[in-house]
Amino acid sequence: MGVLDGETPRRVVLLSYGGPPGASGSAEKKSGLAGLVARMLTESTKRRSAMALAEAVESLGTTLSAQATRDDSRVSLTVLPADFEAGLGLLAEVVTEPAxxxxxxxxxxxxWLDGLRAERQDPARLAMLAAVRALNGPVFGAPVNGTVADVGRLRVQDLRDFHARAYTPDNAALVVIGNIDSAKVESEARRLFGGLRGKSGIDAPQVPAERGVSATRVLVIDRPEAVQTAIAAVQPFPKRSEPGHEARELLGTVIGGLFTSRLNMNLREKHAYTYGAFARPVENRHLGTFIVGTNVQTPVTAAAIAEIRRELELVRDPQGAPVAPAELERARADLVHSLGATLEHPSRMAGIxxxxFTDELPLDYYxxxxxxxxxxxxxxxxxAAERITPGRLLFVLVGDRQKIQPDLEKQGLTVEPAPAELLE
Structure with a gap:
């Protein structure tokens, strides 16, 4: 187990334990497993019932939080420096002795299932979940929190097995942010987590050999009488470790990461199709995806899609409208200042x-x-811009198919109903 100690002059100490694999370690048809395991760690332990654990957490004036991302799972709590030993002891108990x-x-x-069903009532969220799943397949594209069908099939033994195979010292890191002596952190970590044994039993997932579409594809989730269309567009992109990550971050910021970004200025300010649009690369350990999202008025759905494709073509074409120096400087400032703001919050700093550890970066990377x-x-x-493929985007639209399909077909686009499994 690695120990990452961010010794800083703060009035609180944040403790966080976790590491890979995250949701990408969940087998096909077991999506949501990593997230549910993390959530259940905060419920009870072999020593404490749910009530007793809640009382122990409250006695420290804190809360236990847990989550899984695509790449890792983490359990965290924040305590006063005087409660460091008690807090770390409780975290160790939660991680190593779950009930x-x-x-x-x-x-x-x-x-959890109620939350998944509620999430899918949001058209924009449903569109993006379906688009990522359609592009990246049933493992890497499955929602991090799972599908309704998959989560409904899970049993307690699935959680116990995943915990035993995934929460092992060889792929975990303890992060401590606060004014605690490094030697003390090291000794307490060894004392409390030293009993962890074994190596990860989670096999590296197989990345799909082929992703993407040969020509623009449009899938529609029909919502009759919808006054807006939620638009999600995705395409394959490099994984986090591939050279050029920072250039791709800057590109995403120029295209859709700021109010002054190209998509927002086009769709909102120029055409008044939407209240906002975004685009960014999402780059994980195993693969990456470039995503675009917006909500537009139903009658302008086809026009908005045409503008999205046009903006992406302009930015990728050296003879079109490549990124200008002023745009690049705004993007640089945003990324650097956002990092500075993030480092002011212990919980966000812990994620950084x-x-x-998760992305195997040099310790001085940030x-x-x-x-x-x-x-x-x-x-x-x-x-980086030349990796954008405006002619091979996968769109998922949530809206009134009868009203939006004719204008899409006039653009030469074939409109298909989204497969039922993408809605789960």
Missing amino acids: FSERDFSRVQRE VASL TRYPKTVAAVAPTEIQA
């Missing part, structure tokens, strides 16, 4: 520190980050 009781699981599973971003050359931005 996974049938009664707790039955309640948490029902709550944890990413050093120290050097402003200089790294400043050194990205326009030629690198152009190389």
